[in-house]
Structures are given as C-alpha cells and as structure tokens.
Amino acid sequence: MSTSAKRQLPLWEMALVVAILAAGAWSSTLSPYYLSVDQLFGSTRAFIIPGLLALGLAVVVSLGEIDISLASIIAVGTVALSKLSAAGVPFAVAAPIVVAIGALCGAFNGLLVAKWRLPSLAVTLGTMGAFRGLAFIAGSEVGYTDFDDVYLWLGSDYVFGGVVPVSLILFALAAAGVWFLMHRTGYGRRCFSIGLNPDAAWFAGVDVVGVKIRAYALAGALAGAAALVWVGQYGSARGDNADGSILFVVTAVVLGGMDINGGRGTLSGVVLALFLLGTIRNGLGLANVGGPTQTVVLGGLLVAGVLRPAAAAAIARLSRPAKTREARAQGE
Amino acid sequence: MPTVAAEPVIPAPILLLRRIGKSFGPVRALEDVSFDVRPGRVHGLVGENGAGKSTLVKIITGLEEADEGEVILAGRAVRFRTPIEARNHGIAAVYQDPKLFPHLSIAENIAMGAYPSGWFGTVDRRAMIDTAREHLARVGSDLDPKRTVAGLSVAEHQFVEIARALSSDVRVLILDEPTSALTPTEAERLFAVVRSLRDRGTAIILITHRLEEIEAMCDDVTVLRDRRHVATLPRAEVDRAKLVQLMVGRPLEALFARRERPTIGEDVLRVEHLSLDGVFDDVSFSVRAGEIVGMGGLVGAGRSEIAQTLFGITPPTAGRVVLKGVEVAPQSPKQMLARGLAYLPEDRDRDGLIMPETITHNITLPILDSLSHWTVVDRAGERRLAESASQTYRVLTPSVETIVSALSGGNRQKVAFAKWLATEPVALILDEPTHGIDIGSKAQVHAMVAQLADRGLAVLLISSDLPELLAMSDRILVIAEGALVAEFARDEATQESVMMAAARQRGGKR
Numbered sequence: 021m022s023t024s025a026k027r028q029l030p031l032w033e034m035a036l037v038v039a040i041l042a043a044g045a046w047s048s049t050l051s052p053y054y055l056s057v058d059q060l061f062g063s064t065r066a067f068i069i070p071g072l073l074a075l076g077l078a079v080v081v082s083l084g085e086i087d088i089s090l091a092s093i094i095a096v097g098t099v100a101l102s103k104l105s106a107a108g109v110p111f112a113v114a115a116p117i118v119v120a121i122g123a124l125c126g127a128f129n130g131l132l133v134a135k136w137r138l139p140s141l142a143v144t145l146g147t148m149g150a151f152r153g154l155a156f157i158a159g160s161e162v163g164y165t166d167f168d169d170v171y172l173w174l175g176s177d178y179v180f181g182g183v184v185p186v187s188l189i190l191f192a193l194a195a196a197g198v199w200f201l202m203h204r205t206g207y208g209r210r211c212f213s214i215g216l217n218p219d220a221a222w223f224a225g226v227d228v229v230g231v232k233i234r235a236y237a238l239a240g241a242l243a244g245a246a247a248l249v250w251v252g253q254y255g256s257a258r259g260d261n262a263d264g265s266i267l268f269v270v271t272a273v274v275l276g277g278m279d280i281n282g283g284r285g286t287l288s289g290v291v292l293a294l295f296l297l298g299t300i301r302n303g304l305g306l307a308n309v310g311g312p313t314q315t316v317v318l319g320g321l322l323v324a325g326v327l328r329p330a331a332a333a334a335i336a337r338l339s340r341p342a343k344t345r346e347a348r349a350q351g352e
Numbered sequence: 353m354p355t356v357a358a359e360p361v362i363p364a365p366i367l368l369l370r371r372i373g374k375s376f377g378p379v380r381a382l383e384d385v386s387f388d389v390r391p392g393r394v395h396g397l398v399g400e401n402g403a404g405k406s407t408l409v410k411i412i413t414g415l416e417e418a419d420e421g422e423v424i425l426a427g428r429a430v431r432f433r434t435p436i437e438a439r440n441h442g443i444a445a446v447y448q449d450p451k452l453f454p455h456l457s458i459a460e461n462i463a464m465g466a467y468p469s470g471w472f473g474t475v476d477r478r479a480m481i482d483t484a485r486e487h488l489a490r491v492g493s494d495l496d497p498k499r500t501v502a503g504l505s506v507a508e509h510q511f512v513e514i515a516r517a518l519s520s521d522v523r524v525l526i527l528d529e530p531t532s533a534l535t536p537t538e539a540e541r542l543f544a545v546v547r548s549l550r551d552r553g554t555a556i557i558l559i560t561h562r563l564e565e566i567e568a569m570c571d572d573v574t575v576l577r578d579r580r581h582v583a584t585l586p587r588a589e590v591d592r593a594k595l596v597q598l599m600v601g602r603p604l605e606a607l608f609a610r611r612e613r614p615t616i617g618e619d620v621l622r623v624e625h626l627s628l629d630g631v632f633d634d635v636s637f638s639v640r641a642g643e644i645v646g647m648g649g650l651v652g653a654g655r656s657e658i659a660q661t662l663f664g665i666t667p668p669t670a671g672r673v674v675l676k677g678v679e680v681a682p683q684s685p686k687q688m689l690a691r692g693l694a695y696l697p698e699d700r701d702r703d704g705l706i707m708p709e710t711i712t713h714n715i716t717l718p719i720l721d722s723l724s725h726w727t728v729v730d731r732a733g734e735r736r737l738a739e740s741a742s743q744t745y746r747v748l749t750p751s752v753e754t755i756v757s758a759l760s761g762g763n764r765q766k767v768a769f770a771k772w773l774a775t776e777p778v779a780l781i782l783d784e785p786t787h788g789i790d791i792g793s794k795a796q797v798h799a800m801v802a803q804l805a806d807r808g809l810a811v812l813l814i815s816s817d818l819p820e821l822l823a824m825s826d827r828i829l830v831i832a833e834g835a836l837v838a839e840f841a842r843d844e845a846t847q848e849s850v851m852m853a854a855a856r857q858r859g860g861k862r
Binding site: 205209222223224227 | 686702706713717
C-alpha cells in the first residue's frame with residue numbers, strides 16, 4: 021500500500037457527489053415535482069432508517085467485522101416500543117429504553133464475536149434470525165397500531181416551516197456524532213487500527229475485545245433509534261418490520277468507501293453513498309421501476325462497491341507512468 | 353576435503369556437492385559449499401540459526417535452485433526443479449514440522465503423488481493400504497494406515513513422514529531436526545530406525561542442534577557458519593568443544609563495542625517461578641534499573657514465549673511477576689504498558705507495527721489517551737511528538753505522514769522503538785531487535801539500547817546473535833527447552849559457553 025491510499029478517498033467522495041448530482045438530474049427529468057423543496061427533503065425520509073443502521077455498521081466494518089442482524093434489532097425495538105406504549109409509559113422514558121435494548125442486542129453480538137472470537141458473519145446471521153424470532157414471539161400477529169401521537173413525532177413530524185423531517189435532524193446529529201467518534205477520537209483510531217492489524221493493535225495495548233463490543237453496542241443502539249423512527253413513519257410495530265433492508269445498508273457502507281476488510285474508509289463517504297442510494301431509489305420509484313428491479317440495482321451497486329479498491333488500483337496502474345512507481349519504490 | 357576415517361573401508365560417495373552458492377536478491381544465502389555424502393553413513397550438518405542449513409537442503413531437494421555449483425548424484429550432475437523429481441531420483445527429506453495432509457489417512461499421505469491405480473483409473477485402496485503398512489513396518493511402526501493423520505502425535509507424524517520418504521527407493525535421506533519435538537524415548541526409537549536404514553546402505557544427512565546427537569549418530573560432520581562451509585570432518589576427529597568453536601568461531605565484530613561499566617540500581621522487573629503449561633517451566637530472574645540482561649538460546653527454546661507472557665499476551669499458568677516492587681498478574685498488553693513494561697516483538701512487521709499506517713499513527717497508538725483532551729486526539733501534538741521521536745531515533749523519512757511499509761527494515765525498527773519508548777516504560781523487553789536489519793541500523797540500535805540502559809531503563813534483550821548478546825549484555829541467561837539452564841556474569845560468558853548451555857539436551861520430559 022502506498023502513501024497515495026489516503027488520497028484515494030476524497031477522490032471517491034468527489035465521484036459520489038458527481039453521481040448524486042447525475043442521479044438527481046435524471047430524476048428531475050422523470051417528474052416536474054422532483055426539484056421542489058418538499059419533495060427533496062421528504063425523499064430523505066426513505067433512507068433515514070437504513071442510514072442510521074449504516075452509521076453503526078460503518079463502525080463495525082472499520083474493525084473488519086460485519087453485522088447483518090441490525091434490521092432484526094429494529095423489529096425488536098419496534099415491538100418493545102409497542103409494549104411500552106401499551107403499558108402507558110411516556111415516550112421520553114420509552115425511547116431511551118428502546119435504544120438501550122438495541123445496545124444490549126448489539127453488545128450480545130459483540131460479546132460472541134470479540135470475546136469468543138466467532139466469525140461475525142455467522143454470529144450475526146444467527147442473531148438476525150434469533151432477534152427477529154423474538155420480535156415475532158413478543159409481538160402480536162397483526163401488529164400494534166395504537167401508538168399515541170407523541171410516539172410518532174420523531175418519525176413523522178416536520179420542523180422549520182413544516183419542511184425538514186424531524187428524523188432527518190436526528191440522522192444528521194447521529195452522522196456528525198459517529199463521524200466525530202471515528203475521525204477525531206482515540207476510539208475511532210483504535211477501531212481502524214484493529215481493522216488493519218488486530219494483532220499489532222493488541223500488542224500496542226488496544227483493548228481489542230472492549231473496542232469491538234462497544235462498536236457492536238453502538239450499532240445496536242443506532243438500530244434502536246431507527247426503531248423509533250420506524251414507528252413514527254409507519255405507525256405500526258410487528259415482527260417483520262424492516263425485514264430485508266440490510267442489503268441497502270451494507271451497500272451504502274461499502275459503496276461509501278469503507279473497506280469491507282476493515283481499517284479504511286470515511287463516514288462522509290458513507291453519508292454520501294446513502295444520499296446516492298436514496299436518490300437512485302427515489303428516482304426508480306418515480307420511473308415506476310418495480311421492487312425486484314430495484315433490488316437488482318442495489319445488489320449490482322454492492323458488488324461494484326466491493327470491486328472499487330481493485331478497480332481503483334487497476335486504474336492507478338494504467339494511468340500512472342513508470343516514473344512515479346520508481347519514486348514510490350524509493351520510499352516516496 | 354574428506355580425510356581418512358577410522359573405519360577400514362570408505363564407500364564411494366553417492367552425493368557430491370560442489371561449490372554450491374545461492375543468493376536471494378542482494379542477500380547471500382550460501383557461498384561455496386562442497387562436501388561428499390557416502391552411502392551407509394550418517395552425515396551431520398550443523399551450524400547456528402541462519403547458517404544456511406535449510407537453504408542447502410532446499411537446493412538438494414529441488415525446492416530452491418542453486419545459482420552456482422553442482423549437485424552430483426551417483427556420478428551424474430543433477431538439477432531438480434521439484435521435490436518430486438528429487439524423490440524420483442532417490443533423494444527425500446523429512447522436515448522438522450511434518451508437512452502432511454491432516455485430514456487424509458496415513459495411507460493416502462504415504463501414497464501422495466503416486467496412488468496405485470485400479471480399474472478405470474480409480475485409486476486401488478487395498479493396494480495403497482498394504483503398501484503403506486509395509487513401509488510403516490520398515491520404520492518399525494505398527495500404526496494403522498487407515499487412521500487420519502490429524503490425531504497423531506508429533507513423533508508418529510515423523511514416522512509417517514519417514515515411511516513416506518521410503519515409499520520410493522531412497523538413496524539419500526535428509527532429516528531436518530527430526531527430534532526437536534520428540535521425547536527422549538521417541539527420539540531413541542527414531543534413531544534406531546535411522547541406524548537400520550544406514551546399515552542397509554542409505555546415505556543419511558542429519559541436521560541437528562544437539563551435540564549429543566552428533567556424537568551418538570554421526571560418522572561425518574559438516575559445519576556451516578555465516579552461510580559458508582567451514583569444515584567437513586570424520587566425527588571421530590572432533591570433540592564437542594571443537595565443534596562449538598567451529599560453529600561460532602567468528603571474531604567479535606568491532607561493531608559490538610562493549611558498554612562502559614554500567615551503574616546498576618534496584619530490581620525493576622522480577623520474575624519468580626513463572627510457568628506456562630507445556631511451553632516453559634519455573635523461570636525466575638530479575639532485571640535491575642540500568643541493566644541489560646541478555647537472554648540466549650536456540651530458536652524454539654521458549655524465549656519469546658516467556659517475553660510474551662510477561663507482556664500479557666499469553667497469561668502465565670503459575671508464578672509471580674513484580675514490576676517496580678508491585679506484584680502484577682499479566683493479563684493484557686494494555687495493562688502491562690500501563691504498569692511500565694514495553695515489549696518490542698520479534699515479528700516487527702506482523703506484531704510490532706501496523707504496516708499500512710503512517711509513522712505518526714503507529715508511534716502514538718499506545719499513548720492515544722495521554723494525547724487526548726476529552727477523548728479528542730490532539731492531532732498537532734501527536735504530530736509534534738512523532739516528529740521529535742523520529743528525530744531522536746533517527747528514522748530516515750521524508751515525513752512522519754509516510755506509510756510505514758514504505759520504509760526500510762532498519763527504519764521500521766526505529767519507528768517501533770520510538771513507539772514503545774513513547775510509552776515511557778521502566779522496563780523494556782527487546783525480542784531480536786536487530787533481526788533482519790542492515791549493519792548500519794544495527795549499530796544504531798545497539799547504541800540506542802545502551803543509551804536507554806544508561807538512563808536507568810531495565811532492558812531484557814533476547815537475541816540469537818551471539819556476538820551481539822555477549823557485547824550488549826551485563827548478564828546472560830540461557831533458555832533451553834523452556835527452562836532457564838544457565839546464567840553467566842558479563843565476564844564469564846563466551847560464545848562457546850553460551851552455545852554449549854543452549855544446545856544441551858535435558859533428559860526430562862517435555
């Protein structure tokens with residue numbers, strides 16, 4: 021890996037911005053209402069829930085791990101919220117409880133992965149099923165819809181002249197927080213160091229187990245927050261909530277430039293990728309493209325995201341004259 | 353080169369090595385090695401770690417190609433490109449870590465590469481099993497050929513390996529440290545097999561660290577040192593002391609200037625009866641402030657394991673560690689770093705540094721907390737620290753933002769030093785600190801270590817480089833087979849005495 025590895029990412033982020041603008045331009049040709057402020061802000065609601073998951077997943081992926089159980093944690097969260105609502109617990113108390121339940125689910129994943137060193141894909145595939153099963157058992161067959169309006173506010177209301185969704189503000193705060201955590205604090209630095217070389221990080225005094233458990237707990241807590249938004253958006257809680265949304269989440273993280281093997285990537289890339297995917301999905305919806313086709317597009321983008329580092333390296337090799345390669349060999 | 357031996361008739365050599373030379377890039381791996389191997393005799397091949405023994409074996413068996421010289425087998429110059437080709441010509445090797453397929457049966461492993469075929473090209477299992485049983489019987493083993501290899505002991509692995517080697521007509525059998533993992537009883541059984549092969553006229557090359565084995569087994573001995581051929585002699589003409597002298601007998605290089613008399617203070621690191629089950633046992637020593645304690649021994653003796661246990665990588669199963677008068681139970685590197693112990697790992701590129709990261713990020717990783725205000729890393733302060741550390745330890749780099757993998761081995765090692773010393777330890781363990789770095793950086797590392805000790809740091813220096821160990825250490829501990837077997841004061845230690853202690857074989861169990 022050369023010193024240019026660091027310079028690659030801003031370039032990628034630029035490419036994402038260009039892609040967002042292109043997707044937006046294409047969408048605006050589909051509908052005259054596309055470019056209205058209402059529509060633009062409103063469309064962001066479509067990716068707030070997977071977006072919150074993607075922020076947490078980005079932290080987990082920076083460690084070289086994965087968590088595909090996050091969508092199931094949403095279901096645990098919504099069902100828990102429905103129980104609290106039914107019990108008449110005020111939202112201000114219920115909301116932190118749901119976030120804490122999400123964090124606990126995440127910490128359980130983290131414990132299995134970090135403490136017992138089990139492969140994270142297998143662990144979270146298992147808990148993906150287990151958490152959703154729990155949500156089905158705890159929740160009712162038909163789903164719970166008797167939420168008080170206060171419970172719905174976070175996911176359904178708008179502020180600033182009724183234009184900006186409250187959930188978008190929640191997402192912006194969460195994104196800024198996770199960005200700060202990963203790119204400014206010692207914790208973030210430790211995450212990336214584990215992703216690059218867990219042995220060397222351990223030798224350097226990094227508490228690898230603790231860092232991993234906290235990362236999974238954070239991802240779980242954000243899934244809990246996403247559950248609050250879910251209830252607000254859909255007004256219902258059932259065991260199948262957010263089923264199948266993990267593809268979008270993983271795609272956003274990978275397309276955003278997080279190296280799936282860990283150690284590299286930026287949160288700004290992940291946020292940009294979310295906007296890109298949101299725009300594409302919104303556009304496909306406007307163009308009346310069906311769900312299955314949308315899934316094909318998402319899957320294709322995920323593969324493209326995974327191929328990105330290899331493609332970038334190949335392009336660099338082709339476009340760089342031999343001279344620079346010699347310079348690099350001398351230690352740049 | 354061969355001189356007259358004690359025995360009346362000397363058979364004509366079957367394998368002749370003539371002026372073998374080999375380089376890996378700019379590194380000279382072997383230079384001008386010539387000797388003869390005769391049928392019906394055991395030829396010992398000895399030398400320190402890195403003397404070139406393994407490279408030589410690889411050349412003979414076709415794993416590596418020689419750049420210069422010839423291998424002559426039964427009168428014809430040969431040049432094998434693969435071990436299978438060598439085996440077809442009657443040369444087979446058994447390595448110290450057996451290379452078998454764990455999930456296949458013994459019979460399948462023995463037949464590997466030459467399955468007997470039955471109808472329609474299917475494997476004739478019955479023939480395969482019978483042949484395997486026959487070969488096992490020849491090495492005196494009654495193992496069931498249908499068993500899978502995975503459950504076998506190390507000694508049983510060795511027997512399967514030898515049986516496999518014998519499955520073709522072997523004229524030259526090479527054994528690379530075959531007893532390093534065996535108990536004395538198992539070793540004796542193995543040697544009984546070797547003797548019977550010898551008596552049937554097979555030429556045997558035995559690589560070993562153990563001087564007892566040379567005395568007990570060998571008819572001829574070849575000594576390699578610093579990748580060169582030093583001598584080939586009939587075993588009867590060399591005693592143990594002479595052998596050791598031949599193996600280590602280089603002059604102390606001027607590079608290893610000895611330290612001035614140090615001022616030595618209180619115990620900083622004290623280790624009492626430290627054990628790790630199955631790895632090392634009942635190790636006690638102490639390192640005082642300002643003192644460099646050397647730790648010598650053969651590769652695999654357990655030195656790195658002792659160091660890593662002290663550093664909390666693999667917690668001990670028994671014993672006490674006292675750091676600056678306070679008892680500590682090592683649990684993790686994080687905890688030991690906080691207590692003031694730092695460890696420079698042997699495998700710098702794997703454990704010591706994060707290669708794709710910048711110099712700055714590597715140096716500050718263990719001390720991020722002290723560089724942070726309210727968990728936020730002070731990036732300017734971090735860069736200042738990295739810059740001053742790079743200067744202190746003379747890292748040659750255009751910038752501290754350079755990726756570590758772009759640096760030379762010597763410069764990487766200096767970054768590693770900077771990293772561990774930034775933790776401001778009271779005791780420092782160095783595991784092969786000059787392994788694989790150029791001679792200039794080596795001298796700088798030595799000067800640095802001496803300076804650190806002079807400033808009052810307690811240093812434990814693990815090194816397989818005897819001249820380095822002798823020159824740097826105020827005291828030398830020798831580890832053999834997981835036990836502390838000798839301790840030498842600075843003035844009593846010689847290369848011979850340390851080597852002798854390191855190569856001694858314990859009679860006991862392991």
